[in-house]
Amino acid sequence: MRLINRRPDRSLWLILAVLPFLALLIAYAAGSAVRLAENPADKLLPGLTAFADAIDRMALEPDKRTGDILLWVDTGASLTRLVAGIAIAAAGGLLVGMLAGLLPLARAALSPFVTVVSMVPPLAVLPILFIVVGLGEASKITLIVIGVMPGLIRDLMLKIDDLPRQQLIKAQTLGANSWTIAIRVVLPQILPRLMDSIRLNLGPAWLFLISAEAIASESGLGYRIFLVRRYLAMDVILPYVAWITLLCFLMDWGLRAAQSRAFPWFDRARTGQ
């Protein structure tokens, strides 16, 4: 049988899916064991017990100096910034994207501007943000918004362009005005696509968040890993990275689940069944 026609069944699929994760773990454990055998105080590839200690210290016991449990404080601070940034970017992106996507007059005014703004590297603007809005929460949230929103706007404009032109004509023959076309025809069809777009932008959003936290912050997941980097505390950094990855994965999965729950027609229309 040709390779392109061989499909894994359920159990084989599971084994194949787990395999790379397992390989990474084994490679790490082996590397760690070799280095620890040479130097029991090695900090680069700490063993599992070191991780357990670090996780216990960060996630379960209150910090000696502040009395806070650091992992939760960091997670709370980071998620607040991230969710605020993404929410603002999504709302603004939806508004501008709909305006520019639906109204040719608005498109003429906005499209070239948005295209140019989206080319500005957001991290290059970070110093300006620190100077203008200060080192507090506002600058970090603004960085996420600046980093994510132009992409969302452009994506939504393209998605609105992709809606069949027949639909807009049809709505007009049914007596719609521009506003009711926007809220009854375009908005409901764009919302699930906005959720797709947000999922794709989760990575960049985290990137901007961690960058801002690394440079100027007093809490947050990004702040913590850049702080303990000074002590080569891989036993803290690696669990934090894994935790961030898990959070990102859960957000992606949550958005996907919310999308298929809120817009049951969307999957059907997409797969054409």
Add this chain to the structure above:
Amino acid sequence: MTAISVKNVWKEYGEQVVLERINLEIAPRSFVALVGPSGCGKTTFLRMLLSEELPTRGEITIDGVPLSPEPGPDRGVVFQRYSVFPHLTVLGNVMLGAELRGSRLLGRLFGSSHRQARDDAAALLDAVGLSHALDKYPAQLSGGMQQRLALAQALIARPKVLLLDEPFGALDPGIRADVHKLMRQLWHQHPMSVVMVTHDLSEAFHLATRVIAFDRTRTLPEERLRYGACITNDIDVWPKRVAGQPDFGRDPAHLPSRDDPALDPGQSDRDDPADAA
């Protein structure tokens, strides 16, 4: 009753002349089929009737009033694809017309007017044979059912003119025959004129009262740019079909002989082929 009048209409895209010298008088309650080879401008002509495109020259009037420059509820439309909204259920698709016209601000109805719109939509859906699928989404329907839905959605707005752009072209032959039957029934029942673009001649003669052929008359390479298509044939379907009256087709008991007068000469403002013979 709606008479469509097309006076010396031209359509040009830059240098390219697509349609030229189009003159047509369409009687109220007609069912006109536009036929012709690909690229002959029949769809462009339909788009002008829809105000999706504007004529470069000439004028189109409905009951003596020039067409509005944008699509409106006086003209309904069914396209070959993408006529229905994928995010609305079957019922929601048909209710949408009433909701959009009833509420300029929200595009939604509530209370008794919502119930009324729901009942009207359900009744029309029953008439097109979709009463079993009210809560399904269009993606769950077959092609034939989607076109039935599109017809119901367009008709609920009570258009004066129904425009059809190859509406049945993508359907299987068996399904197509069923939808043809429905289409003819709807034309008899609803007080509207129908203009249908099709590339299927038998479909045109099967449904229409009048078949109009578009074609290019100048086809030399150096002529193609500056000469567009025009009306090359204008055929009254015989035996005559009259909206709202039974159609006996080729049944010999009802077929007039060639020397009989037309069944209802008042229905057409054009010379009747029987008279000409």
